[in-house]
Amino acid sequence: MTARKHPFHWDTYNRLLDGLTRVMDSNDQRLRPEVREKLTEARGAIYQAWEVQAALERAKGQRT
Numbered sequence: 001m002t003a004r005k006h007p008f009h010w011d012t013y014n015r016l017l018d019g020l021t022r023v024m025d026s027n028d029q030r031l032r033p034e035v036r037e038k039l040t041e042a043r044g045a046i047y048q049a050w051e052v053q054a055a056l057e058r059a060k061g062q063r064t
Contacts, residue, residue: 008053016046 020043024036
């Protein structure tokens with residue numbers, strides 16, 4: 001039986017960041033500066049969430 005992927009598996013993390021990057025790099029004039037700023041904040045929050053998740057798993061001995 002195959003182990004189920006963690007909900008915040010590396011693949012999921014990368015898809016989230018790739019999606020944000022595609023939107024931010026689109027150079028679409030309809031993308032307002034205020035929205036771009038929020039997307040930049042969201043990207044930072046995803047990085048932080050990954051770090052928190054990894055730290056908690058390391059503390060429980062689930063990650064090296």
